[in-house]
Ligand SMILES: Nc1ncnc2c1ncn2[C@@H]1O[C@H](COP(=O)(O)OP(=O)(O)OP(=O)(O)O)[C@@H](O)[C@H]1O
C-alpha cells in the first residue's frame with residue numbers, strides 16, 4: 001500500500017519524490033512521487049506521453065532527473081549515472097520499443113554483454129545457448145535459440161526481451177508494456193512468471209494500456225497525468241471507471257463502440273492464398289465491414305496481412321479488390337490497388353524515426369499532393385497532416401517534431417495516419433492500438449468506425465481480445481497459417497475463439 005503523495009514510505013525499496021524532468025525546456029515530469037516495496041507489483045499507468053517511460057528511464061540511468069527531493073534505492077541513493085550502474089545495483093528494464101540486434105541469434109541477444117566464458121576466456125557458446133533455452137522454456141516459448149532475432153515475430157521478440165531481462169536476475173524489474181504484442185495465452189504465462197518473481201520478494205513495475213491486466217496482476221497503482229502523480233493506492237480499492245477517470249480526467253463510456261452498418265458490396269476476395277507462413281486461406285470481406293482476425297502468436301495473421309498487401313509473395317491463390325484481380329509483387333502494388341497496411345512493428349517497418357511527423361505521415365501519399373510536373377502542393381499536404389494530428393489527438397510539439405521523440409502511443413497514431421492518408425479501399429490494421437492509451441483508443445475506434453461507415457473494408461488483426469470482440473462484425477481464427485474458425489459477431493466468445501486458436 002502506498003502512502004499519500006509526498007510522504008516517505010519507510011518500507012519502500014525504491015522511493016522517488018519530487019522528480020522533475022524537462023526536454024528542451026518543456027516540462028515532462030513535475031514533482032513526481034513513486035515508491036515500491038519488495039514483493040510488490042506496482043502498476044504505472046497514464047495516457048500516452050504522461051511520462052511513464054521517462055520516469056523509468058531515470059530509474060535505470062538512461063537519462064537523469066533535472067531535480068528531485070529524494071531518490072533512494074534500497075536505502076542508498078538512486079539516480080544512477082549509467083544503465084550499467086543501475087543494472088549492477090539490481091535494476092533491469094524491458095523497454096517499450098524492441099531493443100534487440102536483428103542479425104544476432106536469440107541466444108546471443110539474451111546473453112549480450114554478459115556472455116559466459118570458458119576457462120580459456122572464450123565465449124562459452126554451449127552454455128550461452130543452454131541458458132537461453134532454459135529461460136525461454138520458463139516462458140514456455142519453444143523458440144530456436146540459433147535463429148536470428150530479425151526472423152521472429154514481434155511477439156516472439158518481445159518474449160526474447162523478457163527472457164533477457166529475466167537473465168539479469170534483478171531485484172527490481174521494470175516492464176514497459178511487455179504484453180502489447182502478446183495474446184492471452186502468452187500473457188497468462190508471463191503473469192505466472194511475474195507472480196513467481198513477486199513470491200521471491202522482487203519488486204515489479206508494470207506499465208500497460210490494457211487496463212484489465214492491472215486488475216488481474218497488480219497490487220498497487222500509480223497514475224501519472226501530464227507529468228504529475230495524480231493517484232497512488234491499492235488496486236483493490238479501484239474499479240476500471242475510476243482508474244480511467246484518474247488517467248484522463250474524465251469518464252469514458254462505451255470503450256469499444258460497435259457500429260452496425262448495412263453490409264456493402266464485396267470489396268476484397270482472398271481465394272486459396274498461400275504464402276510464407278500462410279496456407280490455403282480463403283475469405284471475402286465487404287465494404288462497411290470489420291473482419292477481425294484472432295490467433296495465437298505465430299498463427300500467421302501478420303503473414304497473411306503482408307501477403308494481401310504485397311509485402312510477401314503469393315505462392316498460390318488470387319486476390320481481388322472490387323472484383324478486379326490484383327497482381328501484388330511489391331507493397332507499391334498494394335497501394336496502387338487501394339490496399340493499405342499498418343504494420344505491427346512501427347519501429348522497424350512503419351516509421352522513419354529521425355524524420356518529422358509531417359514527413360512520415362505524408363511520404364507514402366506524396367503523389368496525391370503533386371501537381372503535374374512533380375511540384376508538391378505543400379499547403380494541401382500540411383492541411384492533410386493537420387487534420388490527422390487533430391483527429392488522432394497526436395501529442396507532440398508540432399508536426400516538425402522527430403518521430404523518435406514521441407511517446408510510443410503517439411508514434412502508433414502517426415503510423416495509422418500514414419496509411420489512412422492514402423485513402424485506401426481496404427485497410428489492414430495489424431495491432432492498431434498497440435501501446436495506445438484508453439482515451440486515444442476510443443478516438444481511433446471512432447475513426448475506424450467512420451471509415452467503416454464510409455464503405456472502407458477493414459481487416460483487424462489484434463491480440464487484444466476485448467477490442468477484437470468489441471469492434472468486429474465477424475471474427476476469423478487462424479492457427480498454423482490456416483483459417484480454423486469463423487464466427488459471426490453474435491456467436492464469437494473468448495472461449496470459442498481460444499478453442500479454435502489452440503486447435
Ligand atoms: N528525448 C526526448 N526528447 C524530447 N521529448 C521527449 C523525449 N523523450 C520523451 N519526450 C516527451 O516526453 C513526454 C513523455 O514521454 P514518455 O515516453 O515518458 O510517455 P509515456 O507515458 O511513456 O507514453 P506512452 O504510453 O505513449 O508510452 C512526451 O511528450 C514525449 O514526447
Ligand SMILES: [Mg+2]
Nearest residue numbers: 052053096408
Ligand atoms: Mg512509454
